[in-house]
Amino acid sequence: MKKIILLIIFSSILIMSLSLIAAAPPKLTTNSSNNLTNPEIKVGIYILNLGKFDISTGSFTADFYLSLKCNGTCPEEDFEFMNGRATSIDKIIDNPDEKFYRIQANLNSPIDLKKFPYDKQKVQIVIEDKKNTIDKVRYIPDDSGAGIDSSVTFTGWIIGTYNQTAEEHYYEAYDETYSQYVFTIPISKIVINSTIKTIIPVVFIIIVMLSSFILDIDKVSTRIGMVSSALVASVMFHVSLSNQIPPLSYLTFMDKFMVLTYFVILVSFSINIAIMELTKKEKAGIAEKIHKKTEYTMLIIVPILYLILFFWFL
Numbered sequence: 001m002k003k004i005i006l007l008i009i010f011s012s013i014l015i016m017s018l019s020l021i022a023a024a025p026p027k028l029t030t031n032s033s034n035n036l037t038n039p040e041i042k043v044g045i046y047i048l049n050l051g052k053f054d055i056s057t058g059s060f061t062a063d064f065y066l067s068l069k070c071n072g073t074c075p076e077e078d079f080e081f082m083n084g085r086a087t088s089i090d091k092i093i094d095n096p097d098e099k100f101y102r103i104q105a106n107l108n109s110p111i112d113l114k115k116f117p118y119d120k121q122k123v124q125i126v127i128e129d130k131k132n133t134i135d136k137v138r139y140i141p142d143d144s145g146a147g148i149d150s151s152v153t154f155t156g157w158i159i160g161t162y163n164q165t166a167e168e169h170y171y172e173a174y175d176e177t178y179s180q181y182v183f184t185i186p187i188s189k190i191v192i193n194s195t196i197k198t199i200i201p202v203v204f205i206i207i208v209m210l211s212s213f214i215l216d217i218d219k220v221s222t223r224i225g226m227v228s229s230a231l232v233a234s235v236m237f238h239v240s241l242s243n244q245i246p247p248l249s250y251l252t253f254m255d256k257f258m259v260l261t262y263f264v265i266l267v268s269f270s271i272n273i274a275i276m277e278l279t280k281k282e283k284a285g286i287a288e289k290i291h292k293k294t295e296y297t298m299l300i301i302v303p304i305l306y307l308i309l310f311f312w313f314l
Helices: 002-023 191-214 217-242 253-280 284-295 297-313
Strands: 040-050 059-070 079-081 084-095 098-108 120-129 138-141 157-159 163-171 176-189
Touching: 040 120, 040 163, 040 176, 059 120, 079 084, 098 120, 138 163, 138 176, 176 191, 191 217, 191 253, 191 284, 191 297, 217 253, 217 284, 253 284, 253 297, 284 297
Parallel strands: 040 138
Antiparallel strands: 040 059, 059 098, 079 120, 084 098, 120 176, 157 176, 163 176
């Protein structure tokens, strides 16, 4: 009888346990489709306006639309600009699976002036989540929501084809990785304008200086005066150009162009000094030979040197 009672009690406990297990709510499964773990957010930027690009700091202003589209319910968004600050953010669409903003921001991008004045720069907008690491939020470029308005102009620059990428940024100090969305606009100087404003003035200085070699050796004083004037004009022009860009740890193309100019002026000055000294020492024959060899040779060699500079360093 005791065995029967124990069997009944055990069976009752077993049935109650199975009932509790069946009544328990199902365990949630985290996956990308319900955005509980590693949600993918499609990001797109549409540029409405770009402000003046400051070549000395790389700063510029941007007015644009920012769209965020989620494959489910978007997590609490708290993005920031890694290369600047937003001055105003207006939320236009605020749906559970879509956010849409109009943003005005002061931003800056790294500058590369190695080929100045024919330099090409990259204007960038970099977005990153403030709190969520890449295992919680991952940005994906959205081609359908990106672009540059046809009315956008950038004074003094030619706007190239934009590019948008998603990158992973690792913070070594915190051992954390965040997803970044990078919208890049390549810009380049207008070649004709840059040539007229920077190269042509120096070319005319060199032409005037080289014309001194056509003068006879009895006018050597005039020749030296023309070369000296070319040196002064070149130095002053170089200083004025250097004031347009920040101090750099490397030589720009314009610096190399001016270094070659100084070299040509130095050679011309040395030739004329040698002719003057030979004339004073009554060695007019040798001075005349130097004059004849350099009269047209310099007009050929100097342009070749500048062509080599353009093809080698530009």
